[in-house]
Amino acid sequence: MSQVADHAHTEHPPHLHHHFHSSAQQAASAKLGMxxxxxxxxxxxxxxxxxxxxxxxxxxxxxxxxxxxxxxxMGALNTVFLITSSLTMALAVRAAQTxxxxxxxxxxxxxxxxxxxxxxxxxFEYSHKFHLGIFPGKYYAYTHIPGNPEVFFGLYFVMTGxxxxxxxxxxxxLLWIYLKTRTGAFSAAYYSPVENVGLYWxxxxxxxxxxxxxxxxxx
Amino acid sequence: xxxxxxxxxxxxxxxxxxxxxxxxxLNVDNSIMSWLFTLDHKRIGLMYLAxxxxxxxxxxxxxxxxxxxxxxxxxxxxxYFVSGKNAAELKLAAADLYNQLFxxxxxxxxxxxxxxxxxxxxxxxFLPLMLGAKDVAxxxxxxxxxxxxxxxxxxFLYTLASGGLDTGWTFYTPYSTSTNTAVIASTFGxxxxxFSSILTGVNFVVTVHKMRAxxxxxxxxxxxxxxxxxTSLIQILATPVLAITLLLLIFERALGIGIFDPAxxxxxxxxxxxxxxxxxxxxxxxxLPAFGVISETISVHSRKHIFGYGFIAASSVxxxxxxFLVWGxxxxxxGQSPLASLLFSMITFAVxxxxxxxxxxxxxxxxxxxxxxxxxxxxALSFIFxxxxxxxxxxxxxxxxxDVHLHDTxxxxxxxxxxxxxxxxxxxxxxxxxxxxxxxxxxxxxxxGRISAIFVFIGFNLTFFSQFVMGSQGMPRRYFxxxxxxxxxxxxxxxxxxxxxxxxxILGLALTFTLFYLTHSLFFGKKVHNDSDLRxxxxxxxxxxxxxxxxxxxxxxxxxYNGPYDFKEIDHSLGGGH
Ligand code: HEM
Ligand SMILES: [Cu+2]
Numbered sequence: 001m002s003q004v005a006d007h008a009h010t011e012h013p014p015h016l017h018h019h020f021h022s023s024a025q026q027a028a029s030a031k032l033g034m035x036x037x038x039x040x041x042x043x044x045x046x047x048x049x050x051x052x053x054x055x056x057x058x059x060x061x062x063x064x065x066x067x068x069x070x071x072x073x074m075g076a077l078n079t080v081f082l083i084t085s086s087l088t089m090a091l092a093v094r095a096a097q098t099x100x101x102x103x104x105x106x107x108x109x110x111x112x113x114x115x116x117x118x119x120x121x122x123x124f125e126y127s128h129k130f131h132l133g134i135f136p137g138k139y140y141a142y143t144h145i146p147g148n149p150e151v152f153f154g155l156y157f158v159m160t161g162x163x164x165x166x167x168x169x170x171x172x173x174l175l176w177i178y179l180k181t182r183t184g185a186f187s188a189a190y191y192s193p194v195e196n197v198g199l200y201w202x203x204x205x206x207x208x209x210x211x212x213x214x215x216x217x218x219x
Numbered sequence: 220x221x222x223x224x225x226x227x228x229x230x231x232x233x234x235x236x237x238x239x240x241x242x243x244x245l246n247v248d249n250s251i252m253s254w255l256f257t258l259d260h261k262r263i264g265l266m267y268l269a270x271x272x273x274x275x276x277x278x279x280x281x282x283x284x285x286x287x288x289x290x291x292x293x294x295x296x297x298x299y300f301v302s303g304k305n306a307a308e309l310k311l312a313a314a315d316l317y318n319q320l321f322x323x324x325x326x327x328x329x330x331x332x333x334x335x336x337x338x339x340x341x342x343x344x345f346l347p348l349m350l351g352a353k354d355v356a357x358x359x360x361x362x363x364x365x366x367x368x369x370x371x372x373x374x375f376l377y378t379l380a381s382g383g384l385d386t387g388w389t390f391y392t393p394y395s396t397s398t399n400t401a402v403i404a405s406t407f408g409x410x411x412x413x414f415s416s417i418l419t420g421v422n423f424v425v426t427v428h429k430m431r432a433x434x435x436x437x438x439x440x441x442x443x444x445x446x447x448x449x450t451s452l453i454q455i456l457a458t459p460v461l462a463i464t465l466l467l468l469i470f471e472r473a474l475g476i477g478i479f480d481p482a483x484x485x486x487x488x489x490x491x492x493x494x495x496x497x498x499x500x501x502x503x504x505x506x507l508p509a510f511g512v513i514s515e516t517i518s519v520h521s522r523k524h525i526f527g528y529g530f531i532a533a534s535s536v537x538x539x540x541x542x543f544l545v546w547g548x549x550x551x552x553x554g555q556s557p558l559a560s561l562l563f564s565m566i567t568f569a570v571x572x573x574x575x576x577x578x579x580x581x582x583x584x585x586x587x588x589x590x591x592x593x594x595x596x597x598x599a600l601s602f603i604f605x606x607x608x609x610x611x612x613x614x615x616x617x618x619x620x621x622d623v624h625l626h627d628t629x630x631x632x633x634x635x636x637x638x639x640x641x642x643x644x645x646x647x648x649x650x651x652x653x654x655x656x657x658x659x660x661x662x663x664x665x666x667x668g669r670i671s672a673i674f675v676f677i678g679f680n681l682t683f684f685s686q687f688v689m690g691s692q693g694m695p696r697r698y699f700x701x702x703x704x705x706x707x708x709x710x711x712x713x714x715x716x717x718x719x720x721x722x723x724x725i726l727g728l729a730l731t732f733t734l735f736y737l738t739h740s741l742f743f744g745k746k747v748h749n750d751s752d753l754r755x756x757x758x759x760x761x762x763x764x765x766x767x768x769x770x771x772x773x774x775x776x777x778x779x780y781n782g783p784y785d786f787k788e789i790d791h792s793l794g795g796g797h
Contacts, residue, residue, distance in 0.1 A: 018771075019353035019430075029356040029429040036421045040459045047463030047493060051478055054489045137483070138475025151484040154476030158467065 015190045023190065030192040034199050041166075045207055048159050052214060055151055062147030067218040069134070069145065070156070071125060075216040078121050079208065085114035086205040093198040096191040101184060104194070108178040111201065115171045122164055129153070156215055163211055166204045173197045243660065243767040258358035259770060263365050264344035265658075267335060274331035274372065276734070279727060281324040286682075286723040288317060289716045292702035292709060317699040318385035319400070323378075325388030326405065330412050331372055333643055334501065337508035338454075339368070339419055341650045342447045344658060346423060348761035348768060349441050351432025351777040356425040360418055367415040374408025377401070387697065389498070390465070392479035392490040396472050403472055406465040413458045413465075416504070420454030423447055432760065435779035438532075441759040442525060442783075445532040446511025449539035453500045453507075457543070461497035464490070491553055495546035503542045505639055506606075507535055509646030510577055513599050516649045517581045519757040520596040521588025524784040527580035534573035541570050551622045560619055567617035574610050578603060593754070594668025598649035601676045605641025609634060612687065627697075630690025636683045648675065648733065655737070656753055660767040661744035665754070667736040674729035681722025689715035759783035 013023060020026040056063045092107035133141035136157040140150035177197050180186065186194055244261045247253075254262060288296040294310045301316055303309035343361065347354050355361050378384050378401040386395045386402060395402050427440070427448050440448075468490070470476045477483030479490035510531075518525040525531065547555055547563030555563075581603055590596065612634045616622050625631060648671075655663050686694075694701060694712050701712045747753055747766045756762040758781065764772050 017358075019358065021776075025429060029425050032428055033357060033421055033425045036424050036455055040417050040421070040455050043456055044459035044463050047460050047467070050493070051467065051489065054486055055478070055484075058486060059484070136474050136476055137470070148477070148484045151477045154470075154474070154478070158470055158476060158478075162466075 013189065015185075027190075027192045030196060031199075034196040038199060038203050041203055045162070048155075048162065049210070049214075052155055052159065055155060056218075059147060059151060062145075062149055063152050063218050065147055066145050066149040066152035067215065069129075069132075069142075069149075070216050071128070072216050074121055074125050075212050078118050079212050081114045081118045081121070082205045082208050085111045085118075086202055088114065089198050089201045093191070093195050096181065096186045096194040097188055099187040101181065101186075104181050104186070105178065108174060108181060112171060112174045112178065115167055115174065118167055119164065119171075122160065159211055159215065163204070163207055166207070170197075170201050170204050173200065241765070241769055243765060244770045245659070245767055247770045256362070258354070258362055260343050260347050260355050260358065260361060261658075261768060263361050264340050264342075266365055267339040267343060267368070270368065270372065271332050271336050271340060272734070274327050275336075276730075278324050278327040278332060279730065281320050281327070283723060283727055285317070285320050285324060286720040288313075288699070289701075290720045292700060292713055292716075294700050297699075314699045315385065318387075318697075319383040321697060322384050322387050323375075326384065326409070327375060328639075329388055329501075329505075330409050331375060333505040333639055334412070334416055335368060335419075336505070336643060336647055337512060337650060338423070338447055338450055338504075339364075339415075341443075341512070341654065342419070342423065342450075342508060345654065345761050346426060346444060346447060347430065348764055348772055349444055349759050349783075350426065350430055351435060351760045351773065351779065352426065352430035353771050353773070355422045356430055357422050361422055364415045364418040364422070367411055367418070371408045371410075371412035371415060374404050374411060378405040378408065389494060390468060391494075392468065392471070392485070392487050393481060395468060396480045396483075403469050406468055410462050410465045410469075413462045416454045417458045417462075420451035420458075423451040424455065427451075431779075432776065433778045435760075438528070439779045439782045440532075441511075442514035442528065442531050442535075443508075443511035443759075445535045446507045446509075446514070449535040450504050450507045452536075453504050453539050453542065457497045457500035457504075460493060461501075464493040464497065467493075488550070488553055488555065491550050492546070495549045496543075499546040499549065500539075500542045502635075502638070503538055505643045507538065509602070509606075509643045510535060512646040512650040512653070513581060513602050514577075515757065515759070516595045516599040516653050517584050518784050519653070519755060520593060520599070521585050521590045522786050523584055523588035524782075524786065525580070526583035526586075527576070528782075528784070530576050531580050534576045537573045538570060541566065541573070545570060548617050548622075551619055552626050564617055564619050568614065571610060571614055571617075578607055578610075591755075592669070593652075593665060594663075594672050595649045595653035597669055597672035598645050598652065598675075601672060602642060602645045602649060605637055605645060605676075605679065609637030609639075609641055612637065624693075625690065627695055628690040629686040629694045629696055632696045633683045633686035633690055636686070640683070641679055645675065645679075648672070651737065654761070655740070656747050657761060657764075657766055657768075659741055659744075660747045661740050662747065662754065663740040663744055664736050667732070671729050671733040671736070674725060674732075678722050678724075678726030678729050682719050682726055683722070685715040685718040685722070689719075757783070758785050758787075 016023055016026060020029070088107045088110040092104050092111060095101075095104035095107060129135075134149075134153050135141060137150065137154050140153060142149070174197060177194055180193065244259055254266065257263060257266075284297070288294075290296070294313050297313040297316050297320075298309045301309060301312035303312045343355070381401045381404060382399070384400045384402065384405045385398055386400070390402065390406060395406075427444060431440070467476075467478045471478050471480055471483065471485065475483055477485040479485040479487055481487055514525055514531055545563055545567045547559055548567045551560050551564075581599075612630070616625055616631060616634060652663065652668050655661075689712050690696075692708060692711050694715070701716070702709065704712065745752075750756065750762075750766060753762075753766065760777055760779070760783075761768075763777055
């Protein structure tokens with residue numbers, strides 16, 4: 001009986017919270033927690049995808065006509081940015097796991113850079129749309145598309161907007177991880193936050209991989 | 220299994236010598252800040268308890284106002300609360316007020332009371348204790364969930380202050396996109412509350428997976444935790460769909476984005492699909508924890524090993540999973556395809572099977588047990604009786620042909636009150652009495668507890684059984700008056716509504732009385748000095764902690780040498796008899 005109690009006091013690294021027995025238990029909990037949270041995120045976006053399916057089924061012609069007004073090359077560029085950022089993110093996690101501080105910092109910065117580039121492209125896309133009068137919902141004012149394109153663009157703004165919000169949150173998380181990495185908080189013994197932000201970032205990437213063809217490549 | 224005697228008794232409360240001066244989680248620090256910023260799951264559980272009770276009584280007052288209005292067929296009681304130039308205007312204004320009352324009653328009861336009720340209070344308090352853990356896996360996240368709950372609740376209060384809400388708790392489009400009441404504030408409140416629920420679910424799932432005491436195998440987890448685990452799965456997988464639905468509704472209302480409103484090019488049935496994809500599983504968020512409580516109380520207060528542990532555990536999980544596939548039974552008359560209705564009807568029947576397995580197992584547990592008719596047990600028995608009626612009438616509604624008649628009548632209202640009040644609320648009462656002494660180190664008055672249980676039962680049945688009768692006679696739900704019907708119907712409706720209103724007053728008094736003697740006992744109740752003062756204990760780990768538990772739950776890591784229902788006295792008698 002006392003064996004277990006003693007065991008609880010053998011190891012006390014600074015990152016270990018008092019209610020866990022060991023770093024391994026803490027790390028496993030953090031990781032499981034993140035996976036469960038990701039399940040939640042997927043269900044959240046699934047609502048948007050279902051709305052897309054239903055409305056596209058209602059208005060196939062409108063969707064076809066309206067999507068022509070999205071800029072495929074911009075979307076493709078953003079896809080490349082995000083996929084590459086997933087790679088740099090994976091490298092950053094690996095670097096943290098192997099206590100390679102410098103390499104982790106570089107890769108985190110690169111990831112942040114790609115994320116920012118994504119936002120810049122999105123900004124140009126949105127402002128071009130607004131310029132044409134393609135606003136969300138009742139503010140829609142572009143008359144050159146037949147059918148009810150405001151439904152398509154409403155959905156476009158909501159879907160890409162929710163995704164962009166996740167990108168922005170991701171940038172915040174990446175910055176936080178980057179600053180902590182610089183202070184030397186992570187090493188082979190403790191890297192859960194890096195890993196978890198990585199998981200989150202891959203999810204953000206993955207959602208875009210579905211958004212891109214659904215919105216930009218309807219044909 | 221024979222050496223169960225030296226099982227889990229670490230630290231064992233103030234009785235354990237040397238720890239006599241030990242502070243418990245309540246008196247370890249009395250400052251307000253130590254409560255507001257606590258990471259202790261027990262204190263967080265109590266803060267939830269206070270909050271959900273506040274909203275429960277708030278919602279309860281609204282219900283009594285509704286019932287008072289319905290005491291007579293015409294418009295009268297509520298007309299005193301509104302202004303208007305003539306009788307017709309007065310009646311219209313009162314009707315509006317009525318719509319607001321039932322909407323806020325429903326929304327507050329569901330989002331602010333029922334959903335968090337058992338998991339956030341007793342779940343928070345007992346989940347780590349029952350696992351033999353020091354805390355939940357993510358204590359800070361836990362506190363964060365609580366504050367999100369408070370924030371969401373503030374949005375509801377804001378709704379109340381800014382013109383109210385009259386859409387019904389279901390926020391159906393297109394009405395919710397066109398009414399001039401505070402839809403955005405309330406749906407945003409519900410959106411926020413959803414995240415509180417999701418984060419609690421994440422915390423519980425991880426805690427159950429990763430924080431179990433040594434030797435606590437999956438088959439030694441108390442059934443309350445199996446129930447909470449299944450509930451958490453639903454919270455995590457269903458609530459985000461509600462979140463996105465409400466967000467889309469907000470965008471639709473604020474920006475005119477067409478998703479659900481046909482006038483903007485949306486599809487209103489899509490809204491119903493989305494809403495019920497969450498809200499049917501949500502009814503299991505409300506009832507599964509209650510099932511868990513009943514498994515604990517029935518077993519402890521009949522001093523008998525729970526019958527069919529594996530079946531009860533598995534049925535919780537399977538209810539959670541099948542529960543995702545039945546949402547269409549709320550839409551039988553919404554124009555969904557007949558094939559879809561048929562399938563939804565069949566799957567709904569399938570859910571009744573695991574549910575019935577539980578009821579049979581509880582009854583079998585009672586069989587030949589040494590039953591004590593104390594307050595928790597009376598409430599548990601009341602639960603079995605009431606929930607069974609609620610569940611069985613669900614089957615009437617799941618039958619396509621009968622639902623066409625019963626849909627949107629008081630029959631549905633009675634059905635869901637039997638499961639949500641007769642089920643969840645009564646289980647909540649069972650839980651609060653069952654664990655009161657452990658939580659607070661004071662005894663409530665047992666006689667008061669029994670009286671309350673009996674009057675809750677009587678008041679409840681008067682209130683809601685009459686609604687089955689009038690509902691089957693066609694009395695529609697959400698109606699402000701019922702004076703425009705044939706004389707025969709009028710006499711039935713009037714009588715049933717009057718019985719219902721009288722019953723609701725009895726129920727209200729019984730619950731107020733409960734609140735009173737429980738609060739009284741916090742200050743004046745008989746103190747529990749050591750474990751032998753407890754009127755009962757169980758074999759699950761929360762009973763091995765001190766009374767009240769110490770801030771870190773256990774002095775030494777407890778070890779699960781035996782299962783949660785291996786009562787020693789019963790084991791002895793069985794040893795002799797078989
Ligand atoms: C055997 C189990 C159950 C079955 C077969 C069942 C079936 C149904 C059906 C078919 C309806 C739709 C009636 C209509 O609108 O025409 C319904 C409504 C409802 N049920 Fe159940 N139910 C069951 C258990 C529960 C439980 C456990 C709860 C809550 C704890 C619950 C809460 C509700 C609520 C709130 C509604 C009405 C929602 C609304 O329209 O406002 N049910 N049930
Ligand atoms: Cu349902």
